Amino acid sequence: MDLLGNLAHGFYVALSFQNLLFALIGALIGTAIGVLPGIGPVATISLLLPITFGQPATTAIIMLAGIYYGAQYGGSTTAILLNLPGEISSVVTTLEGYKMARNGRAGAALATSALASFFAGTVATVVVAGSGPLLTSVALSFGPADYFSLMLLGLIISAVLAQGSVLKSISMVVLGVALGLVGTDVQTGQQRFTFGVPELSDGIGFVALAMGMFGIAEIILNLERPEARSVLKTKVGSLFLTREEFRRATPSVLRGTAVGTCLGILPGGGASLSSFGSYMMERKVSKNRHLFGTGAIEGVAGPEAANNAAAQTSFIPLLTLGIPSNAVMALMVGALIIQGIQPGPRMVEAQPDLFWGLICSMWIGNVMLLIINLPMIGMWVKLLQVPYKFLYPAILVFCCIGSYSINNNVFDVYMTVLFAVFGVVCSKLKMEPAPLLIGFVLGPMMEEHLRRAMLLSRGDPMVFVERPISATMLAIASVALIAMLLPSLRKGKEAAMAG
């Protein structure tokens, strides 16, 4: 089938009443949590995973995806109006966006961010639709050894690009892989590390781990910090851009879209990295770079386009290779596996509804978000006034009911508690939980591919360097590792992460 036929099919799926409804729900929830500081997409998606069990796979993924890119729209609202990033990906928007708001151009900044996001979202949708089938056909020629190396590459790059020490991030990845070993060995049926607990024979609950380390641990950490939420003083003002602003923003949007599209595909990339990347780029190449720091529209348009483009293109490795590039995508893998779908290159063929429906619903979701965000901005500003002390009991009870309802067993609730404690310990010791989650998801798949590759090569580990695809992946992985050990590059990364 050709691309147009596929897209038509995708729109047919995405435009069904149920899928439209859940795309809207996802977009609304995403905007809400994007606006609210202290709760991010990872926590929300792990919180809502159990709710999606009863839905068809396509609907579930459409809603969860809506939360992710919706959060990119919502995050910028708080950043511009209150100088508070609602999400990590909108940290850089505070730099120029808040200054614009102080200059009385809050409305213009909001409109720029929404329109830039929409444009980038549209381009990214086309890129996903175009490159998906292409990559899939490449991926189908991969052998087990290639897969193993690809996953290793993904893990290493996601650790290298994570915040903080590379060494600790890689340790967290390996710890995640170790946690993924718990349960029944697929080939021999032997119980590993289960301590005789029957509930562990299916492995550690994915939802319990994600909810504990991201949802509950985040509540505890947020409550520790005193709430610093200033009351909105700036007026939103006119949403319309002047001709001059429009002319200045356009090239930045184009560059931001390109940066975001590329960085989103990278393992370990995603929305936050792209917005940083785009901001750095705008500060170097923009014609008005001397205006940066005083409320330059370029510094809003570029990063906002980039984070939304990346939020969507980060689905490419997931949909075509079955490899999650960041923590949110790891949650998507969890959601798919729970639905009985093994993510991988066969998904495009086997689940055309899911693949094309998701792509088209992303574009529809972007249209919805434009409407949700621009004319209804006042409503979201009101939401900001809900203090965290009223929010956290709600998050907590949703976690409780959600973790129980996975297996209708209180065991999962206790597991969530244990992972919450572990999550708090990790954050106190500056150990990043996101690489752990990715390792946990990829671990079992890596073991399977490793076993198959070694069986085929009769126990010869040289197979990983003899096959060209595999060797390339390993080479890139080692270059990435060595590069991060160089002090000059490490400083560059720290600067980028610090904004």
Next chain:
Amino acid sequence: MKVNSKDIAASAILILLAVVGLWLNLDHNLGSARRMGPGYMPMLVFWTLLGLAGLVLLAAFFSGPDPLQKWTTQESVNLALAIAVGTAVWWVAPNFGTFFSSTYNGVGLGMLAGFLVLCWSLGWRLIGCICAAMCVFALLLEQGGLMLALIGTILVASLAEPEHRDRPLGVMGITIFLLALCWWVFIKQLDIRVSVWPQF
């Protein structure tokens, strides 16, 4: 000396986990590289973890200083006490009746007791309250029903925020709102299989 205490603590945890993993893995058949047994991958993973943790430890002596938050004597005593009480309650819980000897209720009671003891000192109060609230939920849910479990959870969780303690009306408002919301979402819409009211 530029010692990074956080990294030392992190590597200690990782080394402990790796060693325990390697020790537990002694039970599993390794197999050969060609036909890997259930123990082969864990062996690779835990040795890698051990090696990385060693590197983290080594790097910790040069990448600091990054000191840990100091624990007061009260906090240290409190933590030890909580672990002791929790373990003790877990051991004796099965004698309290059939409810506590079935499934995970005994463990849950032990965890609840431990986390409640942890609420004593200010430094541990948040983590103690939030985790205790979840344990209350798990203990109450199957016999007490969803509504009772939610009320218990919200009340315990509200102890975490000092502002809630002086405003019982506000907490009541949150409770009623959340009861209605959870009923609508989980019972009316999603129909999860759980009893709503207490079972006798």
